[in-house]
Amino acid sequence: MNPLISTLITIGVVLGGVLGGCSYLIWLERKVAAWMQDRVGPNRVGKFGLLQPIADGMKFLLKEDVIPSHVNKVLFLLAPTISVMTTMLALAVVPIGPTTTDSTSWQAMIAPGIDIGIVFIFAVTSLAVYGIILGGWASNNKYSALGSLRASAQVVSYEIPLGMSILGIALLSGSLNLETILQRQAEGGIGSWNIWFQPLAAMIFFTSALAESNRLPFDLPECEQELVGGYHTEYSALKFGMFFLAEYTHVITVSFLMAIMFFGGWNFPWIATPDSHYAGAWIVKFAVLHTKVLACITFVMLLRWTLPRFRFDQLMGLAWKVFIPLSLCNVVCTMFVRQFSLSWWWLLPVSLALVIITGLISMTPSPKRAASPLQH
Amino acid sequence: MDSELATFQPVLIFIVVLIGFVITNLILAHTIGPRKKTPVKQMPYESGMDPVGDARQPFDVKFYLVAILFLVFDVELLFLYPWAVSAYAGPNGIDPVLSDLVFGVMLVFMATLVIAYVYAWRKGVFRWR
Numbered sequence A: 001m002n003p004l005i006s007t008l009i010t011i012g013v014v015l016g017g018v019l020g021g022c023s024y025l026i027w028l029e030r031k032v033a034a035w036m037q038d039r040v041g042p043n044r045v046g047k048f049g050l051l052q053p054i055a056d057g058m059k060f061l062l063k064e065d066v067i068p069s070h071v072n073k074v075l076f077l078l079a080p081t082i083s084v085m086t087t088m089l090a091l092a093v094v095p096i097g098p099t100t101t102d103s104t105s106w107q108a109m110i111a112p113g114i115d116i117g118i119v120f121i122f123a124v125t126s127l128a129v130y131g132i133i134l135g136g137w138a139s140n141n142k143y144s145a146l147g148s149l150r151a152s153a154q155v156v157s158y159e160i161p162l163g164m165s166i167l168g169i170a171l172l173s174g175s176l177n178l179e180t181i182l183q184r185q186a187e188g189g190i191g192s193w194n195i196w197f198q199p200l201a202a203m204i205f206f207t208s209a210l211a212e213s214n215r216l217p218f219d220l221p222e223c224e225q226e227l228v229g230g231y232h233t234e235y236s237a238l239k240f241g242m243f244f245l246a247e248y249t250h251v252i253t254v255s256f257l258m259a260i261m262f263f264g265g266w267n268f269p270w271i272a273t274p275d276s277h278y279a280g281a282w283i284v285k286f287a288v289l290h291t292k293v294l295a296c297i298t299f300v301m302l303l304r305w306t307l308p309r310f311r312f313d314q315l316m317g318l319a320w321k322v323f324i325p326l327s328l329c330n331v332v333c334t335m336f337v338r339q340f341s342l343s344w345w346w347l348l349p350v351s352l353a354l355v356i357i358t359g360l361i362s363m364t365p366s367p368k369r370a371a372s373p374l375q376h
Numbered sequence B: 001m002d003s004e005l006a007t008f009q010p011v012l013i014f015i016v017v018l019i020g021f022v023i024t025n026l027i028l029a030h031t032i033g034p035r036k037k038t039p040v041k042q043m044p045y046e047s048g049m050d051p052v053g054d055a056r057q058p059f060d061v062k063f064y065l066v067a068i069l070f071l072v073f074d075v076e077l078l079f080l081y082p083w084a085v086s087a088y089a090g091p092n093g094i095d096p097v098l099s100d101l102v103f104g105v106m107l108v109f110m111a112t113l114v115i116a117y118v119y120a121w122r123k124g125v126f127r128w129r
Helices: A003-036 A052-062 A073-093 A117-125 A128-139 A142-173 A178-188 A199-212 A237-261 A281-304 A312-339 A344-363 A367-371 B009-031 B062-086 B096-123
Strands: none
Touching: A003 A052, A003 A073, A003 A237, A003 A281, A003 B009, A052 A237, A073 A117, A073 A128, A073 A237, A073 B009, A117 A142, A117 A178, A117 A237, A128 A142, A128 A237, A142 A178, A142 A199, A142 A312, A142 B062, A178 A237, A199 A237, A199 A312, A199 A344, A237 A281, A237 B009, A312 A344, A312 B062, A312 B096, B062 B096
């Protein structure tokens, strides 16, 4: 098939999947929230409220789109555009189905064979901070300004542990290409999934990525009780929907990355290995990958209703004082294991020990902090 | 076009499709839906109060400090990526003869990084209050 046409078809599938996925994830999130709070959740529109996402979408479209007179119009329109575009663009290098490293055959992703894979994703998603800053500044509203300041400080801070946690994977795989990383894990089976060798990196990556996407417990930029809506206070109708879409797309991308980089992607013992060539193997692999992704997304939703929101100094402290030294330790440990050709399994106890030591240090009250809680 | 760049062709197509997608969204938002301008709707939303003063005020210098530190660490990260990929990549990576030298250099690099980090910590950059 003509590569242009197959690319366009893949793009269509990804875009459609993301749009449909996002709207049904909102439904899932509301159901999970209701279940955790002992409520019923959406159940009016269709069976089990299954048509609720469509109704919500129509509502986004049909509501009045207010552009207040005090905003900077060009930047005001540009902000949600940048948010949506950057988060979506990151999906270009993410395998959305089973892939191999064979460059001649068709792969279930938009742009196969990009060697800088993960760096591309980081480069593109870090541009999303422009959407936040522009949205907050152009709105010319005090809530928006405060929200965007907080958001940009937060996103910028968590960018560093996020990038550092990947270095361990790069050291182990010798590549930043997501298909190659996946292939190494798939060929080794469940015992070679990166989660066994980089549990600390997985934890840091997941937490930082949550902070990047402004999800609870890191949703300080848009905490309702203090800042109304944060940087999107002045946005309404479909433009608000675009910010919303960007947030959920980010969660989807992060879940895909977690599943692919740490949990072996489409690999599963016996039923989905590189050697399984039975009829329907492709579909099984696809299902395995998407089950992992869905499990990760559900975990994010459960977290949302389990953990309270951080305070801002705690949030910045977590990034700068905990995650950066921890991820640097992780890189150095991985480097030693690789340099002296030790068993990779050494990394598992070392990572767990690092986590425990960090916990012990943070629980020991420092004399200054214990003096008086009121004294700043 | 060489093959390395050709892999980015689908990304380019994706960008074009995405631009089309967001522009359609903006136009849809603009055309569908009622439009009734009232003076109250045109005001900045401040929980029902009349806004006092301007939103564009000077803000805390700590945000600048965080941004500057981010620049330092981010640039340092960019130096680490090529090393991490090629250090132990076998035949495609660094020559095994240089392996020990690279290892030592990286340890020195990270040590300088830690010194800068400790300096920033002692200076109280991370103390947010």
